[in-house]
Amino acid sequence: MKQKHKLSLHFIAILLGCSYFSTSLALSEREKSIKDSGQLRVCIWPDYFSISYKNIKTGNLEGIDIKLAQELASDLNAKVKFVPTHFGIFMKDIEQDKCDIAMFGVGRTKQRMERIDFSEPYLSSGMYGIASKSHPVINSWEDIDQPGIVVSVQKGTYMENAMKSSLKHAQVVPVIKHSQREVEVRSGRADVFITDYPYGQKMITNYDWAKLLTPQQKTQQFEYAYAIKKGQPEWLARVNQFVSDIKKDGRLLQHARTYNLEPIAIVH
Numbered sequence: 001m002k003q004k005h006k007l008s009l010h011f012i013a014i015l016l017g018c019s020y021f022s023t024s025l026a027l028s029e030r031e032k033s034i035k036d037s038g039q040l041r042v043c044i045w046p047d048y049f050s051i052s053y054k055n056i057k058t059g060n061l062e063g064i065d066i067k068l069a070q071e072l073a074s075d076l077n078a079k080v081k082f083v084p085t086h087f088g089i090f091m092k093d094i095e096q097d098k099c100d101i102a103m104f105g106v107g108r109t110k111q112r113m114e115r116i117d118f119s120e121p122y123l124s125s126g127m128y129g130i131a132s133k134s135h136p137v138i139n140s141w142e143d144i145d146q147p148g149i150v151v152s153v154q155k156g157t158y159m160e161n162a163m164k165s166s167l168k169h170a171q172v173v174p175v176i177k178h179s180q181r182e183v184e185v186r187s188g189r190a191d192v193f194i195t196d197y198p199y200g201q202k203m204i205t206n207y208d209w210a211k212l213l214t215p216q217q218k219t220q221q222f223e224y225a226y227a228i229k230k231g232q233p234e235w236l237a238r239v240n241q242f243v244s245d246i247k248k249d250g251r252l253l254q255h256a257r258t259y260n261l262e263p264i265a266i267v268h
Helices: 002-026 027-035 064-075 090-095 158-166 179-189 197-206 233-248 251-259
Strands: 037-044 052-054 079-083 100-108 117-118 124-126 128-132 150-154 171-175 191-195 210-213 223-229
Touching: 002 117, 002 179, 027 037, 027 210, 027 233, 037 064, 037 090, 037 223, 052 064, 052 158, 064 079, 064 100, 064 233, 064 251, 090 100, 090 117, 090 223, 124 128, 150 158, 150 179, 158 171, 171 179, 179 191, 197 210, 233 251
Parallel strands: 037 079, 037 100, 150 171, 150 191
Antiparallel strands: 100 223, 117 223, 124 223, 128 191, 128 210
16 A cells, blocks of 8 residues: 555656646746846837826826736736837837837737737727817817818828728828827817827827817727737737736726726726
8 A cells, every 4th residue: 555655646746747847838938038037028108198108297107008017027927127119110129029028009900910919909999089179170070071171190000091091081191200290280280180099088188279089980999909029829828818817807907997098998
């Protein structure tokens, strides 16, 4: 009996060892690197209101993805290092390994999917317009598509293609910088600019002159997700696990409420 008992314990020890070895192998090379360095490098655009923005009064980074990046780092037993980027260069930054993941409300588009991989979505927003309260013609979203109306969009965003394909009468004028859209409207060179829910909230929160145009009918919805370098299926699976976890355990909803993003949070 003692001999059998010893053999049984030995067999259990082998199984446990194999299980530990398999778990180690299941870790992606990216996750191993993060654990070894103790640092999760996160690309952010630090000017995205409620998502990942630098508060000019305090100098601190704020927003839902700042908090969720810290949550992911904590889950990985690492500290987060934020790497500034913007929509014009973030894919290049990912490809050049300047960060492990991009977490700043990146829209999942087919064009981007050709270069980078995306997690499951966690936010979804339609389009909104920002016009001046003093504008004599535009008082609603439905007023936009008229002859002579100039619509400002940021070049390279999903709003540019959506507006070009949907507007039949208004003129669409792309600009390079997101802040230029506001300048165009304030100067009168444009009648309205197109944005998403988070940036629309920034405008009406911070500027007395801004008027939010909300469509009566839902516009095309765009999903926001986390982006990583292509060819990392294990790392993508781990990021997707994180997205699933924050939906189930309430962390996504908690941080969405903090930054007034509950209406666009995908919690199921």
